[in-house]
Amino acid sequence: MLAIRPWSAYELTKQMRRSLGYCWPKAESVLYEEPKRLVALSLAAVTDEPVGNGSRTRAVYAITDAGRAELRRWLASEPAPPRFEFEPLLRLLYADAGRKADVLRAVGATQTWAREEMERGLEQLEDYRETGGPFPHRMHIIVLFGDLVARLLEAVAGWAVEAEDEITTWPRTSGLGMTAATAERLDGLIEHAHAVLARMDNGYGSAPGVPG
């Protein structure tokens, strides 16, 4: 974030809620500790600014040339794969050790979460469209970023709605095995996965209906 502009730790926490948190969620305390580490490594420089009208100060951090170089080095390195930490799904996975109400609550909470995140994201996007946002020169990046977040949230929301419907029909949580609904869903999943993989192999970009 320091590559964009200098920030105080508190500003970093606010900015994390707006953007970083969608792909790299951390506790806020990290945003207070980590800049100090960067300064120790000479990757950032700190300036103490007076806050308000006097006694207290706050630390404002700015990137250094060495910091930019290190960032470039990192950007050129091999990326790690994505990791999804999805506790509600973990609860579904062992749902047969608990009550129906428990899974339903986990799935319902997921749905609520997805909707709220979408509302929050939508507000931000509308603000960007109207005002240009705080970093208009970065919109080409931000919108692409928002695109993935939106797709992920929609996937979660759509799933949660369907899962809730299906689980509601369960007579209990354990031992149901391959019900008719499950068999149908399984077939659909397999077919759909084949289709998606085939499309990816052909190159996604080709017009629909065009062979080859």
Added chain:
Amino acid sequence: MLAIRPWSAYELTKQMRRSLGYCWPKAESVLYEEPKRLVALSLAAVTDEPVGNGSRTRAVYAITDAGRAELRRWLASEPAPPRFEFEPLLRLLYADAGRKADVLRAVGATQTWAREEMERGLEQLEDYRETGGPFPHRMHIIVLFGDLVARLLEAVAGWAVEAEDEITTWPRTSGLGMTAATAERLDGLIEHAHAVLARMDNGYGSAPGVPG
């Protein structure tokens, strides 16, 4: 996992690759340490089995009644929200500090990852359909689980293909701002988000085209 059946630590690591890892990724060493903690808490019991023909043994862990009770307690508690750790997206977010080749590599790696995960998941699902899988009585859960994973992977894959196409057209990484493509994508995102939210409010399940 011990609620399903007893496992050795190594078996737990294999099982994590098959299922748990999709929603709760951890280092394998956890699967060796954590069961010992469970035993110390009397939530699991350990049995030393001879391995191969003699000298060495392995620890096999089984859940206890107290363990089942604790699991039920946990299942009844409030779930934590999902968290996406998405390093390639982090790289996109600061792409304007690096080269075009860097972002393209991050996006390309994402696409490859998604495809490979889909292939792996598809194999598992097909195996389940043909053989019933190792836990046929749990298929109603497993398929619903696979459904979300598939949706997430498809979201990622679709995005990666589109993002790659768009980034390829960038003349450089920084300062492009609101290009025509970005403006169009932003409008699409906003409209689509509105539509999805409206559908969720009306209840997803209603037939398409039916008002109210």
Added chain:
DNA sequence: TCGCACATGTAAATCGTTACATGATTAT
């Protein structure tokens, strides 16, 4: 029989969160 992958763990170091503490500002 040599090497490699499978199987079974342990220890140190780091990463990250939760809980606490306290000054400043705003709303009532």
Added chain:
DNA sequence: ATAATCATGTAACGATTTACATGTGCGA
């Protein structure tokens, strides 16, 4: 003026990963 919230941090504890260590069976 007082409470609530914003802003700015720190420290202890716990969670996680990385690196190491070593036996075992199998294929070339």
